[in-house]
Amino acid sequence: MLELRPTVVGAAGLVDDPLTASDATRAVEAVLARFLDAELRRTREVDPLFARDVAGRVSAFVRRGGKRLRTAFLWCGWRAAGGSDDPTAVLRTGAAIELLQACALLHDDLMDGSPLRRGAPAMHVDLACLHRTSRMSGSPESFAVAATVLAGDLALAWADDLLMETALGSPHGTRLYREWRAMRGEMAAGQYRDIHAQAVGTSGVDEALTIATLKSALYTVERPLALGASLTVADECVLDALRSAGRCAGLAFQLRDDLLGAFGDPSVTGKPAGDDLRTRKLTYLLAVAVELADTSGDKEDALALAPGPAYRSDDAVERMRAALERTGARAEVESKIKELVATSLWHFETTGADAAMRREFAAMLERASGVAPDHAGEGR
Incomplete structure (x- = not known):
C-alpha cells in the first residue's frame, strides 16, 4: 500500500482524512518520480546514449509539470464514485495519464511547429540544438523530428506499461x-x-x-x-x-x-x-x-x-x-x-x-x- 501521510491512509488501508485533488496531485508527483527513476535505470542498461539524449529529456519534461488537470479530475471521479480505500491504483493511473499527456504534448508541438512549451524550448527545438552543438552531419530539423517522434513514443510506452501493471493488480482492471x-x-x-x-x-x-x-x-x-x-x-x-x-x-x-x-x-x-x-x-x-x-x-x-x-x-x-x-x-x-x-x-x-x-x-x-x-x- 502507498503511504502518503499518516493521517490519510490507516493501517487497514482506509482513508481516515480524505485527500483533496491537490493532495492527490502531489502524491502522483511522487509516484512519477519513482517510476521515472526506475525506467531511467533500465534505459541506461539498454543503451546509455539513448538514455542520455532521449529518455533523460522525456523524464525531465514530465517532471517539469504542468497543470496536472487530468490527474485532479481522475481523483475527483474516484472520490465522487465512492472511492475511499487504498488509493494506490488511482495514483498510479494518474501517473500513467501524465506520461500519456507528455506523449501528446511532444507530438503536438512537433506537428504544430510550436517553439515553446511550459516556458522552455519545445522538445524538437531542444533536439535540433543538440544536433548543432554536437556537430552532427545532416539536417538538424530532420534529426529533431525523428528524435521527437521517438521521445513521444517512449512516453507512450511508459504510460501503457504503468497502466497495464496497475490494471493487472486491480480487481477493476x-x-x-x-x-x-x-x-x-x-x-x-x-x-x-x-x-x-x-x-x-x-x-x-x-x-x-x-x-x-x-x-x-x-x-x-x-x-x-x-x-x-x-x-x-x-x-x-x-x-x-x-x-x-x-x-x-x-x-x-x-x-x-x-x-x-x-x-x-x-x-x-x-x-x-x-x-x-x-x-x-x-x-x-x-x-x-x-x-x-x-x-x-x-x-x-x-x-x-x-x-x-x-x-x-x-x-x-x-x-x-x-x-x-x-x-x-x-x-x-x-x-x-x-x-x-x-x-x-x-x-x-x-x-x-x-x-x-x-x-x-x-x-x-x-x-x-x-x-x-x-x-x-x-x-x-
Missing part, C-alpha cells in the same frame, strides 16, 4: 483498461481531425466542436473522471453522469484554451501568443468568428479570417485578433464557456457526490475554465 483504450484512440482521432481541418482550410462550427470534443473534452476531463470511477464499484448511472459532466467541463477547458491561444499572455501561458492564429488552426473561436462575419456580410473581417498562407505575418495575426473581437466571437465563446460550466456542475451533482466533493469539483471547473460556477451544491 478490465473496466480500467477499457476506458484507457478508448481514450488513446479518441486522442489520436482528434489530433488527425485537427491537422486535416487545417490542411483543407475548414471553417465549420460543427467540425470545430468535433475536434474540441475528441482532442480535448474527452481526453482532458471525461475519460479521467471515468477512469477514476472505473476503479470503484460505481454503477453505469454514476459513470454516465460523470462522463456528461466531464464532456461539458472539457469543452469549457478547450474553449478557454482557444481564447488564451489568441489573446493570452505568453509569460502566463508559457506559449507564444497567436500561434493558433498564425497557422489558422480550426478552433471553435475561429469558426464562430467566420460564421458571424459571413452572416453580417462584413467582408473585411471575413477576409482576415479566410484561409491563406501556411504561416501568417504579425500584421495578419493582429488583423485576425481584431476580427475575433469585432465580430463578437470572443464574447460569444465566453458566454458558451459559462453555459458549459453550469451544465457540467449540474451533471456532477446528479452523481450523489457529497457537498465537499461538489465544492472541490466546482473549484476544479473554475481552474480549468476560468469561470466561477454560480454555486457548488452546498446543502443539496
Whole structure:
C-alpha cells in the first residue's frame, strides 16, 4: 500500500482524512518520480546514449509539470464514485495519464511547429540544438523530428506499461483498461481531425466542436473522471453522469484554451501568443468568428479570417485578433464557456457526490475554465 501521510491512509488501508485533488496531485508527483527513476535505470542498461539524449529529456519534461488537470479530475471521479480505500491504483493511473499527456504534448508541438512549451524550448527545438552543438552531419530539423517522434513514443510506452501493471493488480482492471483504450484512440482521432481541418482550410462550427470534443473534452476531463470511477464499484448511472459532466467541463477547458491561444499572455501561458492564429488552426473561436462575419456580410473581417498562407505575418495575426473581437466571437465563446460550466456542475451533482466533493469539483471547473460556477451544491 502507498503511504502518503499518516493521517490519510490507516493501517487497514482506509482513508481516515480524505485527500483533496491537490493532495492527490502531489502524491502522483511522487509516484512519477519513482517510476521515472526506475525506467531511467533500465534505459541506461539498454543503451546509455539513448538514455542520455532521449529518455533523460522525456523524464525531465514530465517532471517539469504542468497543470496536472487530468490527474485532479481522475481523483475527483474516484472520490465522487465512492472511492475511499487504498488509493494506490488511482495514483498510479494518474501517473500513467501524465506520461500519456507528455506523449501528446511532444507530438503536438512537433506537428504544430510550436517553439515553446511550459516556458522552455519545445522538445524538437531542444533536439535540433543538440544536433548543432554536437556537430552532427545532416539536417538538424530532420534529426529533431525523428528524435521527437521517438521521445513521444517512449512516453507512450511508459504510460501503457504503468497502466497495464496497475490494471493487472486491480480487481477493476478490465473496466480500467477499457476506458484507457478508448481514450488513446479518441486522442489520436482528434489530433488527425485537427491537422486535416487545417490542411483543407475548414471553417465549420460543427467540425470545430468535433475536434474540441475528441482532442480535448474527452481526453482532458471525461475519460479521467471515468477512469477514476472505473476503479470503484460505481454503477453505469454514476459513470454516465460523470462522463456528461466531464464532456461539458472539457469543452469549457478547450474553449478557454482557444481564447488564451489568441489573446493570452505568453509569460502566463508559457506559449507564444497567436500561434493558433498564425497557422489558422480550426478552433471553435475561429469558426464562430467566420460564421458571424459571413452572416453580417462584413467582408473585411471575413477576409482576415479566410484561409491563406501556411504561416501568417504579425500584421495578419493582429488583423485576425481584431476580427475575433469585432465580430463578437470572443464574447460569444465566453458566454458558451459559462453555459458549459453550469451544465457540467449540474451533471456532477446528479452523481450523489457529497457537498465537499461538489465544492472541490466546482473549484476544479473554475481552474480549468476560468469561470466561477454560480454555486457548488452546498446543502443539496
